[in-house]
Amino acid sequence: xxxxxxxxxxxxxxxxxxxxxxxxxxxxxxxxxxxxxxxxxxxxxxxxxxxxxxxxxxxxxxxxxxxxxxxxxxxxxxxxxxxxxxxxxxxxxxxxxxxxxxxxxxxxxxxxxxxxxxxxxxxxxxxxxxxxxxxxxxxxxxxxxxxxxxxxxxxxxxxxxxxxxxxxxxxxxxxxxxxxxxxxxxxxxxxxxxxxxxxxxxxxxxxxxxxxxxxxxxxxxxxxxxxxxxxxxxxxxxxxxxxxxxxxxxxxxxxxxxxxxxxxxxxxxxxxxxxxxxxxxxxxxxxxxxxxxxxxxxxxxxxxxxxxxxxxxxxxxxxxxxxxxxxxxxxxxxxxxxxxxxxxxxxxxxxxxxxxxxxxxxxxxxxxxxxxxxxxxxxxxxxxxxxxxxxxxxxxxxxxxxxxxxxxxxxxxxxxxxxxxxxxxxxxxxxxxxxxxxxxxxxxx
Amino acid sequence: xxxxxxxxxxxxxxxxxxxxxxxxxxxxxxxxxxxxxxxxxxxxxxxxxxxxxxxxxxxxxxxxxxxxxxxxxxxxxxxxxxxxxxxxxxxxxxxxxxxxxxxxxxxxxxxxxxxxxxxxxxxxxxxxxxxxxxxxxxxxxxxxxxxxxxxxxxxxxxxxxxxxxxxxxxxxxxxxxxxxxxxxxxxxxxxxxxxxxxxxxxxxxxxxxxxxxxxxxxxxxxxxxxxxxxxxxxxxxxxxxxxxxxxxxxxxxxxxxxxxxxxxxxxxxxxxxxxxxxxxxxxxxxxxxxxxxxxxxxxxxxxxxxxxxxxxxxxxxxxxxxxxxxxxxxxxxxxxxxxxxxxxxxxxxxxxxxxxxxxxxxxxxxxxxxxxxxxxxxxxxxxxxxxxxxxxxxxxxxxxxxxxxxxxxxxxxxxxxxxxxxxxxxxxxxxxxxxxxxxxxxxxx
Numbered sequence: 090x091x092x093x094x095x096x097x098x099x100x101x102x103x104x105x106x107x108x109x110x111x112x113x114x115x116x117x118x119x120x121x122x123x124x125x126x127x128x129x130x131x132x133x134x135x136x137x138x139x140x141x142x143x144x145x146x147x148x149x150x151x152x153x154x155x156x157x158x159x160x161x162x163x164x165x166x167x168x169x170x171x172x173x174x175x176x177x178x179x180x181x182x183x184x185x186x187x188x189x190x191x192x193x194x195x196x197x198x199x200x201x202x203x204x205x206x207x208x209x210x211x212x213x214x215x216x217x218x219x220x221x222x223x224x225x226x227x228x229x230x231x232x233x234x235x236x237x238x239x240x241x242x243x244x245x246x247x248x249x250x251x252x253x254x255x256x257x258x259x260x261x262x263x264x265x266x267x268x269x270x271x272x273x274x275x276x277x278x279x280x281x282x283x284x285x286x287x288x289x290x291x292x293x294x295x296x297x298x299x300x301x302x303x304x305x306x307x308x309x310x311x312x313x314x315x316x317x318x319x320x321x322x323x324x325x326x327x328x329x330x331x332x333x334x335x336x337x338x339x340x341x342x343x344x345x346x347x348x349x350x351x352x353x354x355x356x357x358x359x360x361x362x363x364x365x366x367x368x369x370x371x372x373x374x375x376x377x378x379x380x381x382x383x384x385x386x387x388x389x390x391x392x393x394x395x396x397x398x399x400x401x402x403x404x405x406x407x408x409x410x411x412x413x414x415x416x417x418x419x420x421x422x423x424x425x426x427x428x429x430x431x432x433x434x435x436x437x438x439x440x441x442x443x444x445x446x447x448x449x450x451x452x453x454x455x456x457x458x459x460x461x462x463x464x465x466x467x468x469x470x471x472x473x474x475x476x477x478x479x480x481x482x483x484x485x486x487x488x489x490x491x492x493x494x495x496x497x498x499x500x501x502x503x504x505x506x507x508x509x510x511x512x513x514x515x516x517x518x519x520x521x522x523x524x525x526x527x528x529x530x531x532x533x534x
Numbered sequence: 535x536x537x538x539x540x541x542x543x544x545x546x547x548x549x550x551x552x553x554x555x556x557x558x559x560x561x562x563x564x565x566x567x568x569x570x571x572x573x574x575x576x577x578x579x580x581x582x583x584x585x586x587x588x589x590x591x592x593x594x595x596x597x598x599x600x601x602x603x604x605x606x607x608x609x610x611x612x613x614x615x616x617x618x619x620x621x622x623x624x625x626x627x628x629x630x631x632x633x634x635x636x637x638x639x640x641x642x643x644x645x646x647x648x649x650x651x652x653x654x655x656x657x658x659x660x661x662x663x664x665x666x667x668x669x670x671x672x673x674x675x676x677x678x679x680x681x682x683x684x685x686x687x688x689x690x691x692x693x694x695x696x697x698x699x700x701x702x703x704x705x706x707x708x709x710x711x712x713x714x715x716x717x718x719x720x721x722x723x724x725x726x727x728x729x730x731x732x733x734x735x736x737x738x739x740x741x742x743x744x745x746x747x748x749x750x751x752x753x754x755x756x757x758x759x760x761x762x763x764x765x766x767x768x769x770x771x772x773x774x775x776x777x778x779x780x781x782x783x784x785x786x787x788x789x790x791x792x793x794x795x796x797x798x799x800x801x802x803x804x805x806x807x808x809x810x811x812x813x814x815x816x817x818x819x820x821x822x823x824x825x826x827x828x829x830x831x832x833x834x835x836x837x838x839x840x841x842x843x844x845x846x847x848x849x850x851x852x853x854x855x856x857x858x859x860x861x862x863x864x865x866x867x868x869x870x871x872x873x874x875x876x877x878x879x880x881x882x883x884x885x886x887x888x889x890x891x892x893x894x895x896x897x898x899x900x901x902x903x904x905x906x907x908x909x910x911x912x913x914x915x916x917x918x919x920x921x922x923x924x925x926x927x928x929x930x931x932x933x934x935x936x937x938x939x940x941x942x943x944x945x946x947x948x949x950x951x952x953x954x955x956x957x958x959x960x961x962x963x964x965x966x967x968x969x970x971x972x973x974x975x976x977x978x979x
Contacts, residue, residue, distance in 0.1 A: 090862060091822045095793075098786045101697035101746075116777040117745070118940065136697040136745035136776075159940035161777070193777075196940035197913035222936035225743045234743075238700040242690060252546035252581040255683040257769045257951070259970045260705065260752050261718075261729075263977045273706070275720040275729070278758070278974050284706075284720070291970060294979070298670045298679075300562070300581035301546075306751065307705050313723070324702045331581075332561040332606070332638075341543045348540075377536045417535060468642035487979030491667035495563065495604035495641035506702070525704045525736060529723050532708045534739070534932030 101137055105183040108168045115140070115185065116163045116193070120228070121206040122156055129153035131187070132178065133164055139178050139228065142166060142185040151190050158206060159226070161193040177208070177228040179360045214518065221525055221534050232361035234524060237510040239354050241305055244326045244504075247349035251342075253328060254299040258291030260307065264484050266290050267433055271311045284309035287503055289435065292329035293464060294491040296499045303328040308503075315529050317518040318403065318456065320507055322527040329501030336447050336463045337377075339500050340423050343451065343459065344372045347421075354513070365514050370420050370453075376413065377423040377449070383409050399428045407455040425449045427462075434474050437463040437500075447500075454512040456519075461502025468492035546582055550628040553613050560585070560630065561608045561638070565673070566651040567601055574598035576632070577623065578609060584623050584673065587611060587630040596635050603651060604671070606638040622653070622673040624805045659963065666970060666979050677806035679969060682955045684799050686750055689771045689949075692794035696787075698773060699744040703736030705752065709929050711735050712878055716756045729754035732948055734880065735933040737774035738909060741944045742936050748773040753948075760974050762963040763848065763901065765952055767972040774946030781892050781908045782822075784945050785868050788896065788904065789817045792866075799958070810959050815865050815898075821858065822868040822894070828854050844873045852900040870894045872907075879919050882908040882945075892945075899957040901964075906947025913937035 121132035128146040171184035203212050205227045217224045265272045266289035273284040288304050295302040308325040384396045387405050413422045426445040439445045448462025510522035520526040566577035573591040616629035648657050650672045662669045706727050710717045711734035718729040733749045740747040753770040829841045832850050858867045871890040884890045893907025955967035965971040
């Protein structure tokens, strides 16, 4: 048995101001290396910083030519004031004048298969994904997933602060929540099981327990199309809440949550905002448009006739976004009252117009990022709806217990993390907002 | 198009002190109802409170006999000071004297299949799980998963505050990370795919990107045993960090993280602590014991001979916990240097004793809750190890890119949320710390 004192471990934050002109040792990976006649600029990547270090070739024992991008090194040097322009660097007002470099490890590649030192990587999307372990080290890629992390963290923290309880629901399910054929099957000890298309049933059940719940977790859709809008596995930010007056309560909670996320990004991700040249949005007021009206606007203003279609076409999402920016001065359009025929069985129909639902999508910068709505909450309503749709009620028995046990009026929504990240960061393909995207052709890395 | 002002939505926190003797409306579910000659005590469950309301039968229009446990109601009444003893209630220094009750919805069951109003539910474990939508509404069950939520939240927040970046890695994988046959298979568009046994490969890849990363997500183990220690799907709290000096750095980070979690529980979960009669632990100092020494202690002290076994038996985990409490005054025992033959290929062997690894488990109150260790970080070391183990290197090509691209010395660990929750809350079966447990016999609810 050995016993040691518990201490905090260091190596993350540096108080540059108080260490000015003093010597420090920093460990990190070589992000970039520019060799010049007198020595080199070596950019060091640590968990918090991407900092410039300056090497005078006469003062260090390792010649700069023997250093290599993506080597792990320990740098000993003096902190100096600096005035750096490169937006990929942080901090930009300090640098380190190197006295000694120790190489800890080097890449096995003789030449890295992609040059990650250029401002933009010149690489085809497929190769970028094939080589994720390397290409994710590029500053722009790292910035994207710092934004994604901030979204996840704040989604949880904001909702926790307003009475929502975090839940973790199972991803191996005995039934599909969203219906349709887009579901992955697996063998579960001899039984047929399914991967969760959404945490829908579980978050409803948990509204009966806690009243307000949220979940951050993977969902799986066996959709066969390979588009810039789809992933076969993505991260869903879900919440569900009881005692709503109408689905407008859900829209309000979503708008407040998104604003909290945007404020968090403004506060914590200044470097990423600059590097990606991001325009961080803000929801000033809530704009809702009925589904049918979107068809009408697109027809009248853009002469595209989708009237009668039971869903919005991607083109319509783009056009209504353009219209919203121009005519309503908003980037956020809540499209309401989707047709009942296109919404899952648990959706509440509008009592005044039963062919429409008390549901909504949120369209943000040309793309639907949320589907939500009020749910049925009475057992008898489920019975009627499921019989009408000729569903096998037996299969849903354990879910239906929630309604047999009593449930308040409730609703909720799912927000796609990758779609939100992509739209905030200005990426044209949602796959670029997934660390390791899964599509019909891609299961690796 | 409709436009509304964005406002915060209310209905969560109540400022009881400033509303004393004033009228409020509170919506919630009836947690309990005790009918007496003069009226009733009605316990109302809201997202934040489980509050006592007092009904005088002469002043309300709905007779108490027509109310039902697990109905959703709106209560209008006056806030009064109170002095309540029942630990399942919160607050206990205020109550509501009811003027009016409106029933919003009622259960469909005529009699609830389990009585959730008793201090302890009298129900067999299997039935408790079968009826989760109802049984989770019991105060003790709700307390357990409030603790689980606090653990998840603080794990993320503490690590974020010390330079760790949250990642979300895919759960549909092309290879298994942990080896062995305990892996779920699925058909992925005609290809064989696997459910993630752990985020191991991805968090290592991401150390190359961010230096320090964490993930909170489901993992899947197709283990065929049905014990009180196993789940086939559980939530893994993972971190991985670069530039470690040794695995002691990982142990320090884990101890600090656990202490942050324990402090958060103390701070935010006072009611749950009282209700579950929890003893919230604290790691005062780090106690490590080599694997072989555990065998020796168990043999010498308890006369049980497991020497030569390459893993610890559940009985040994119990005995060494007992020993640790008595002899070392700690509930946390870091068992180090597990045999190489029982650790996955990516584990770093001890250079001085290659049959042992630079790895550890954490045993807390009789149960292993963590496995961690230093990993190989040189591509050449992976090549040698994988050849030695006759592994198919081709299969791991995309993972191995990380090491070809250069990696710092690193390591990490996985902490089982359900196991940690169960041990903190004093539950005898880890399944009781899973909202919807999955085992060889259970896929529902």
